Structure formats: structure tokens, C-alpha cells
Amino acid sequence: MNKQLTPAALFALKEALIHIYWYKKDLKSFLLxxxxxxxxxxxxDWDALTKRDICILIIDKLFELNNTEILLQLANDICQFRNFDHLKHLEDGDxxxxxxxxxxxxxxEFIIPYQEKQRAEEERQKRIKLAExxxxxxxxxxxxxxxxxxEFYSLVTSQDNQQRGFKLENLMNKLFILNDLDPKASFKIMGQQIDGAFTLDGTEFLFEAKWTKSLINSSDLAVFKEKIKTKLENTLGLFLSIDGFSEEGVNAFQSSDKVMILMDGSDLLAILEERISFTELVSRKKQIASREGKIYVPFSQMR
Structure with missing residues (x-):
């Protein structure tokens, strides 16, 4: 804040500083x-100069050096005084x-407008910093x-199917981390292999990833459903099959209780190419499953 205090504001500051303490030693302690x-x-020279001369000297020097911020801070500190009981024991104390x-x-009365401008400037600087x-x-x-x-493009051309599957799981775990989803990488519980897990909007998701030459069918989905069913009721599943799902498999689980949503390679590509974020894609798939009963709607078919 570069705008200097007006002469009237400076006079008010001097008068207040002169009168808040009676003894110079108390004034000096406050200023320090x-x-x-x-x-x-x-x-x-605190001994030779009067208290009034000292206050005028300090404030005029700060003004001369264009130290508006320091003058305002001094004024703010003075304005913190609520009473002056420390003066009442003196002669003519009241x-x-x-x-x-x-x-x-x-x-x-003089300082409030400066304080408001100062706060506005501080808020502006905060907004700039936040934007940066x-x-x-x-x-x-x-x-x-x-x-x-x-990384995904390189996996597409890979001929090692087993390694490609492991690397896909690793890629997805990185994606979960990037989106602050509190992920857990591949793990086993009571003999069940879980490819991963994450949390989105308070919902726990188990994650399964497959990269096979054939479409995922009902038997694959049934195995995943059983894994989900062993967890708490609010747990859902997200099944990623790069090459998609068979119509028979989707229909079989679309008609039953819906504990999973499905995504394919085109969905993942849409995320990686920044056409939609992962969190928004999953949220929209979950919403479609809830409202329309469809567990498999690729991004390209979303309205």
C-alpha cells in the first residue's frame, strides 16, 4: 500500500502517540x-527532548522515508488500547x-479507511497467490x-500381455494418486486378489483392471462382484477392461443389484487426453447407473 497518510491523519497519529503514555520510558518501551x-x-536524545518532540520526530522521519506500512502498523497498535487505567493514578489522571x-x-476515524484499503490489498495479494x-x-x-x-501409448504397442496388465495397474494407481483419491495398490485379502482401491466423494471403490484380447464376460464380472460383496455395503466396484465388455456380461449385471460400474479403454483415453477428468467420469458413470440403471456407458455415449 503506497498511498501516504494525509496531514490530518499524521496529526491524529502524533496526538494519540503523545497522550497514550505519560512517562517517556513507557512510551519508549511501547515503541520498541x-x-x-x-x-x-x-x-x-530521550533525556533532552520532550515527549511531544520525540513523537513528532519519529513520525515525521517515517513519513519522510515513505514508511506508510510502519506508520499504519503503529496506528493499529495504538488503536488496540481500550482503556487508560494506567494514567488514572497520576495527578489529574482522569x-x-x-x-x-x-x-x-x-x-x-482517520485510520479506518486506510485499514480497509490495506485489507483489500492483502485480499488481492492472497487471490493472486492462490491463482498462481x-x-x-x-x-x-x-x-x-x-x-x-x-506411458499408456507405449503399453498399447507392447507385446508382453502379462507385463502390460501389471503396468496398467501401476498406471491406474498413479492416476488415483494424481487425483488425491487415497489409493491402495494391488493387495490380497483372504485369498482374494484386488487390483486396487480408492475413495471418491466418501465412497469406497474396489478396482479391477483387465487387458485381454477377448471381451470381459459375465463370469469375470461375477468374480469381481463377489469381491465387492464381502466389503461394507457402501463399497462399489470400478472394472476397467481396455477392450470392453460382452453384451451378455453387461446385461447380466445390469439387471441385478448394481454394485459396480464399468469403463473401457476409450474412457481411459478420454481421461489421459484431458477430455474429462477421472473423478468426473466416475461420478457421471455412478450417476447414470443410479438414475438410468446402466452400468456401462462409455464417455463417447454420455449426454
């Missing part, structure tokens, strides 16, 4: 706490306390996604 360390007030209260009240952080995160996300996309 309020002012930054690089503002050296020890060089002032009048001294009343005068201090009056000068601080007047200072507040989001841009950085977005660029990092894009870079990670581009890396996964190239």
Missing part, C-alpha cells in the same frame, strides 16, 4: 515493541485518561497426465 527492529529509536481516549478515537498456486498445480497435473498418456 511496535516498530520494526531496523527503526533505531535509541539514537534519539483528564489524562480522557484525553488519551479522545485522541485514540480520533485516530481511529492453482496455475502451478494445474501445470503439474497436466505434466503428470502427459507422462501417463505416453
Amino acid at each position: 515493541k511496535s516498530l520494526p527492529k531496523n527503526i533505531n529509536i535509541s539514537k534519539i 483528564n489524562k485518561a480522557s484525553k488519551a481516549l479522545s485522541t485514540v478515537k480520533q485516530l481511529k 498456486e492453482r496455475l502451478h498445480l494445474f501445470k503439474s497435473y497436466q505434466e503428470e497426465l502427459a507422462s501417463l498418456r505416453q
Whole structure:
């Protein structure tokens, strides 16, 4: 905030600073706490100068150096005073306390507009910083996604089917991590092999991935369904088959209780090519299954 304080605001600041303490030692102690360390007030001849002269000297010097931020901070610290009981025990203490209260009240009237501008500027800087952080995160996300996309392209041309399956699981786990889905990589529970798991919008998902030459049929889906059924009721399954699913398999599980949703290679490619995010794709598939009873609707067919 570069705008300097007006002469009237400076006068109000001087008057308040002069009156909040009666003794110079108390004033000095306050200033040492309020002012930054690089503002050296020890060089002032505190014995020779009056309290008024000291206050005017300090504020005029800060103004001359264009230290508006320091002046505002000093004013803010002064405005924190709620009472002046420390003055009341002095001779004519009630009048001294009343005068201090009056000068601080007047200072507040001048300082409030500056405080509001300062807060507005701080909020603006926060928004700029947040936007920069989001841009950085977005660029990092894009870079990670581009890396996964190239990894997937290399898998498409791979001839090692077994290794391709393992690498697909690894790729998907990286995708879960990228989307902050609290993933768990491939694991076994009571003899059941689980390719992975993640959490989305409070729902636990078990994950299965297949990359076979044939379409996934009802028997493959039945095995996955049994794995899901052994978990808590709110657990769902996401089955990824790069080459898709047989019509017979989809129909068999579309007519029963729906505990899984299905995605294929075209869905994964849509994610990796940034046509839709993974979380949005899964959320839309879940919504379609809930509203329309369809567990397999590729991204290209979504309305």
C-alpha cells in the first residue's frame, strides 16, 4: 500500500502517540515493541527532548522515508488500547485518561479507511497467490497426465500381455494418486486378489483392471462382484477392461443389484487426453447407473 497518510491523519497519529503514555520510558518501551527492529529509536536524545518532540520526530522521519506500512502498523497498535487505567493514578489522571481516549478515537476515524484499503490489498495479494498456486498445480497435473498418456501409448504397442496388465495397474494407481483419491495398490485379502482401491466423494471403490484380447464376460464380472460383496455395503466396484465388455456380461449385471460400474479403454483415453477428468467420469458413470440403471456407458455415449 503506497498511498501516504494525509496531514490530518499524521496529526491524529502524533496526538494519540503523545497522550497514550505519560512517562517517556513507557512510551519508549511501547515503541520498541511496535516498530520494526531496523527503526533505531535509541539514537534519539530521550533525556533532552520532550515527549511531544520525540513523537513528532519519529513520525515525521517515517513519513519522510515513505514508511506508510510502519506508520499504519503503529496506528493499529495504538488503536488496540481500550482503556487508560494506567494514567488514572497520576495527578489529574482522569483528564489524562480522557484525553488519551479522545485522541485514540480520533485516530481511529482517520485510520479506518486506510485499514480497509490495506485489507483489500492483502485480499488481492492472497487471490493472486492462490491463482498462481492453482496455475502451478494445474501445470503439474497436466505434466503428470502427459507422462501417463505416453506411458499408456507405449503399453498399447507392447507385446508382453502379462507385463502390460501389471503396468496398467501401476498406471491406474498413479492416476488415483494424481487425483488425491487415497489409493491402495494391488493387495490380497483372504485369498482374494484386488487390483486396487480408492475413495471418491466418501465412497469406497474396489478396482479391477483387465487387458485381454477377448471381451470381459459375465463370469469375470461375477468374480469381481463377489469381491465387492464381502466389503461394507457402501463399497462399489470400478472394472476397467481396455477392450470392453460382452453384451451378455453387461446385461447380466445390469439387471441385478448394481454394485459396480464399468469403463473401457476409450474412457481411459478420454481421461489421459484431458477430455474429462477421472473423478468426473466416475461420478457421471455412478450417476447414470443410479438414475438410468446402466452400468456401462462409455464417455463417447454420455449426454
